[in-house]
Amino acid sequence: MEHVLITGGSRGIGAATVRAFAEAGYEVSFFYLRSGQAAETLAAETGARAIRCDAADPAAVLAAVEALPPVNVLVNNAGISHVGLISQISPAEWDRLFAVNVKSVYNTVRAVLPAMLARQAGAIVNVASMWGQAGASCEAAYSATKGAVIALTQALARELGPSGIRVNAVSPGVIATEMNAHLSPAELRELAEETPLGRIGRPEEVAEAILYLARAEFVTGQNLPVNGGFL
Numbered sequence: 367m368e369h370v371l372i373t374g375g376s377r378g379i380g381a382a383t384v385r386a387f388a389e390a391g392y393e394v395s396f397f398y399l400r401s402g403q404a405a406e407t408l409a410a411e412t413g414a415r416a417i418r419c420d421a422a423d424p425a426a427v428l429a430a431v432e433a434l435p436p437v438n439v440l441v442n443n444a445g446i447s448h449v450g451l452i453s454q455i456s457p458a459e460w461d462r463l464f465a466v467n468v469k470s471v472y473n474t475v476r477a478v479l480p481a482m483l484a485r486q487a488g489a490i491v492n493v494a495s496m497w498g499q500a501g502a503s504c505e506a507a508y509s510a511t512k513g514a515v516i517a518l519t520q521a522l523a524r525e526l527g528p529s530g531i532r533v534n535a536v537s538p539g540v541i542a543t544e545m546n547a548h549l550s551p552a553e554l555r556e557l558a559e560e561t562p563l564g565r566i567g568r569p570e571e572v573a574e575a576i577l578y579l580a581r582a583e584f585v586t587g588q589n590l591p592v593n594g595g596f597l
Contacts, residue, residue: 370580371437372396373421373474374444375414376405378543379493382569383441386577388412395434397421397444421470422462431477436485439580440478442471442515443493447545452506460507467511471518479531486530491579492519493572494537496593512537516589523587532586534579539593541567562595 370387374380375396381404388394394414398405402418409416419430421444431437446466448455471492482488497505498512519535526533540546540557546566549557558565575592579585591597 367391367393368438369393369395369435370439370441371431371434371474371478372441372443373470374398376401376408376416378545379538379541379569379572380443381408382573383443383576384408384412384414386570386573387439387441387580388414390577392439393435395437397430399444421473422465424469424473424476427470427473427477431474436481437478438482438488440474440488440490441493441576441580442474442490444470445493445511445545447505447508449504449508451504455507463507463511464514467508468514468518471515475522479526482526482531483529488526488531489580490519490522490526490531490533491576492533492535493576494519494535494589496537496539496591496597499537499589499591500597519589520587527586532579532583534582534586535589536572536575536579537589537591537593538572539567539591539596541569541572543569557596560596561593565594567592567594 370392372383375384376398384396397417397419405416417430419426492515494515495512497509498516501509519533523533572592575590
């Protein structure tokens with residue numbers, strides 16, 4: 367049975383991804399940080415292993431991964447956002463966004479890579495965003511972090527491909543998650559109207575794309591948009 371590790375797995379896209387991989391027959395472990403009750407409920411529901419770990423902390427990630435079975439599939443989903451003018455984000459907030467959204471990917475890849483290299487096999491799927499492709503007004507820091515994730519994905523695909531390790535990304539559009547809870551009903555309606563499919567997305571639809579990339583054995587270095595045609 368293949369083992370998947372999912373960061374940011376207790377809510378939203380992460381929780382949907384935990385369910386998708388569990389239903390597909392994977393052994394599932396997931397990191398969470400603050401949503402303890404949600405993590406426990408999800409673990410009981412799916413049989414997944416819930417691990418409290420700050421993915422932005424390299425020592426914590428190494429310790430957590432060393433206590434797990436070897437990881438065949440890594441899904442980097444941990445992420446936070448910030449809405450506001452560039453003049454309104456503090457240096458500490460900027461650094462925290464990059465720590466959670468970008469450094470966490472480095473931390474987890476570094477932790478799982480030795481076992482993948484030993485097997486000459488593995489799959490890594492990073493969750494980016496369509497705002498990493500196009501940029502979003504009043505979300506400069508978030509957009510910058512997700513653009514970095516896309517670039518890192520493409521670089522790692524070239525670096526790790528000769529070792530049999532595939533690296534891809536998904537870039538969700540507007541998805542019905544807590545991260546978009548700051549949007550008013552009117553704003554959500556407007557975004558749905560701008561989307562060719564005429565609605566916003568569901569976490570389960572992103573999870574399906576992540577599962578596909580985990581299994582697609584001749585696909586690497588790709589960024590799969592899951593945005594209903596928004597871009």
